[in-house]
Amino acid sequence: MIDVLSRYSTRRTVLTAAKSSPGEVLEAAGDLLRRGSKVGTEGVETALRGLGRPQVEAWLKAQKPQALQPVLLRAAEEAVEVALDGGEEAEMWRASALEGLAARDRAASATRALAAWEALHGELQGEAAQLRDRYLSALGTLDSSLRPRARWFIPLNPQRRQERDLLEPAEQDTAWWFSARADCDDLVATWTGRPQTLPPHLQDCSDCRSDVADAALVDAPPRRHLSADDLWRLDMGLMTADERTKLDAHTARCGECAQAVLALEEGDEAIEEALDMDAEEAGVGRAARTSRAPVAHRPAAARHPEQREVLEERRDFRVVLVRERQRVRLLVQPLAGRAVTAAVFLSPGRPSLKPSHGPEGIAFDLTTASSTGARSAHLSVQAGNETLERDFSF
Amino acid sequence: MxxxxxxxxxxxxxxxxxxxxxxxxxxxxxxxxxxxxxxxxxxxxxxxxxxxxxxxxxxxxxxxxxxxxxxxxxxxxxxxxxxxxxxxxxxxxxxxxxxxxxxxxxxxxxxxxxxAPPSDPDDAMEEPPSEVARAVEAGKRREERAEAQELYWSAFARLQQEHPKEASAWELYHHEDVEDHEECARRLNISVVNSYKRVSRAQAYLKLYLLDLQRESHGEEA
CATH class of the missing domain: 1.10.1740 (Rna Polymerase Sigma Factor; Chain: A)
Incomplete structure (x- = not known):
């Protein structure tokens, strides 16, 4: 406390220093006025009388109170780091965060001194009065937006309380950056855990009780369920291997999503049955005008006997491993109309597997290799300037 | 034709x-x-x-x-x-x-x-008043839960943006139900201590973001 007190006492020197700007004089004068009972106000009136109207008006014109918002938001993050870091850097975060709060406090001091200056020199008029009103209004908007986030500054509470207690009682509540949630230290422990028993403060403080209740969802986070888009991508074989792994892990525990995946499969069976019924009814004679797809194109063929794993997706091509009941193929599918060449090597020094070109792109049949025990190969793809070299397992 | x-x-x-x-x-x-x-x-x-x-x-x-x-x-x-x-x-x-x-x-x-019980007023009239009240209350709770979850996912999106490493650890530990720091550490290629730390930091930031979002959401409603 003594350090803080002496820091403000030394502010008095700014009042009389020849190099002090009008803004610095206003801030120092306000600092002392807002802490008059503790540090005294000697020299303040003389200093304010010495500030001319043009100087004050020029200072007002240069003010950008909205610039305080990012300063305070950064200070909030830094304050939280004081609690979360816990290491050597905690003190660095604390000092930096407190500097952010001090910036807001200096603006409050300048405002207070400006009012005292007007009491001595008469009210600002015309454009200067408008500038003053806009400045005060902008500070008010800033406070309305940030005061509810005062919990972020709780890790700075020991220092904030010292600052709050130096202020005149009438100033304390307004200076929310020092006073709001200044006694809620116990809340910090609930950010990273759920205490077995609530400390007395958390039981008595309505703000803390609300915070604990409102943030409880994070202690038991909701699951991320499969979205309609996930199901569509699964159905179309567009999921990557990693996505499939996550999906399988999720459906193993989530009955709702497992039911959706089951419904997809039942839906496929239903589509096949519906197509069969249509075909039987229509008979061969009408085959030409039905939309009955060839067997290989029907939905069950899309997902059940055949599993597709996207190994690589680039702007110009996609690499897909296709597993059927007794076949394994690697497809290199050109995208965006670009010419693509590809080769698959089962072992170094041996020629590439023979590709076949079909409607889906370049296909390499790995069935024989698989039946002889091979489990991996090397893939080389060239599309324009883009090349891909990678090993893959099958 | x-x-x-x-x-x-x-x-x-x-x-x-x-x-x-x-x-x-x-x-x-x-x-x-x-x-x-x-x-x-x-x-x-x-x-x-x-x-x-x-x-x-x-x-x-x-x-x-x-x-x-x-x-x-x-x-x-x-x-x-x-x-x-x-x-x-x-x-x-x-x-x-x-x-x-x-x-x-x-x-x-x-x-x-x-x-849930039918929400159609004609059908609801046939239900005893206590059942209707219960249905209304259950509906309200569902709505609140849905809103809370929506805010949670917004908070998580902010975490992903501002603290991606913590978000990845949280995603793995909680959303993907790994719930084991050794496994998290293995999958993220970090130390077990770091896994604890990232999940813990994610929890704190998520709570703060969630509380901010709730206030903003209530502010918009007011």
Missing amino acids: YEQLSDDELFAEVVRRRSAGEPVGAPLGSLVDRWARPARYVISKIQASYGRGSPADADELFQDAVGKFLDRGLDQFRGVSEQMPGRSASPKTFFLRIVKHVAIDFYRRHREELA
Whole structure:
């Protein structure tokens, strides 16, 4: 406390220093006025009388109170780091965060001194009065937006309380950056855990009780369920291997999503049955005008006997491993109309597997290799300037 | 007038008209009429899978599917058929896939509502007042829970943006149910201590973001 007190006492020197700007004089004068009972106000009136109207008006014109918002938001993050870091850097975060709060406090001091200056020199008029009103209004908007986030500054509470207690009682509540949630230290422990028993403060403080209740969802986070888009991508074989792994892990525990995946499969069976019924009814004679797809194109063929794993997706091509009941193929599918060449090597020094070109792109049949025990190969793809070299397992 | 056209020809006509900015109602209506019976069959099977549904639902779902086929399905079908012709099947099969997904999405979304007492006022009048009050209260709780979860996911999105490493650890530990720091550490290629630290930091930031979002959301409502 003594350090803080002496820091403000030394502010008095700014009042009389020849190099002090009008803004610095206003801030120092306000600092002392807002802490008059503790540090005294000697020299303040003389200093304010010495500030001319043009100087004050020029200072007002240069003010950008909205610039305080990012300063305070950064200070909030830094304050939280004081609690979360816990290491050597905690003190660095604390000092930096407190500097952010001090910036807001200096603006409050300048405002207070400006009012005292007007009491001595008469009210600002015309454009200067408008500038003053806009400045005060902008500070008010800033406070309305940030005061509810005062919990972020709780890790700075020991220092904030010292600052709050130096202020005149009438100033304390307004200076929310020092006073709001200044006694809620116990809340910090609930950010990273759920205490077995609530400390007395958390039981008595309505703000803390609300915070604990409102943030409880994070202690038991909701699951991320499969979205309609996930199901569509699964159905179309567009999921990557990693996505499939996550999906399988999720459906193993989530009955709702497992039911959706089951419904997809039942839906496929239903589509096949519906197509069969249509075909039987229509008979061969009408085959030409039905939309009955060839067997290989029907939905069950899309997902059940055949599993597709996207190994690589680039702007110009996609690499897909296709597993059927007794076949394994690697497809290199050109995208965006670009010419693509590809080769698959089962072992170094041996020629590439023979590709076949079909409607889906370049296909390499790995069935024989698989039946002889091979489990991996090397893939080389060239599309324009883009090349891909990678090993893959099958 | 479209009877002589095959499905594929009729579908091509729909696509052509759409590209030309001409009305597609007539050929599309004729096309989906042909597919109405198999579509209702697929819907009935999804209803059976969920143990719910009525003919009225089937009408609504069929219309929804037609709307989706028109809105997105035509382009999607073209895209899929260009990139993966072996999987696209015919327009009819593609439409039936849309029907299937529309039905599954509908019964997933309405699972809780369907399980709850009827919300129709006429039906509700037949329920004892205590049941009605309970249903109203349950509905309110569902709405609040949905809102809270929506805010949670917004908070998580902010975490991903501002603290991606912590978000990855949280995602793995909680959303993907790993719940084991050794496994998290292995998968993220970090130390176990770091896994604890990241998850703990994520928890703190998530709470702070969530509380901020709740205040903003209540501020907007006020």
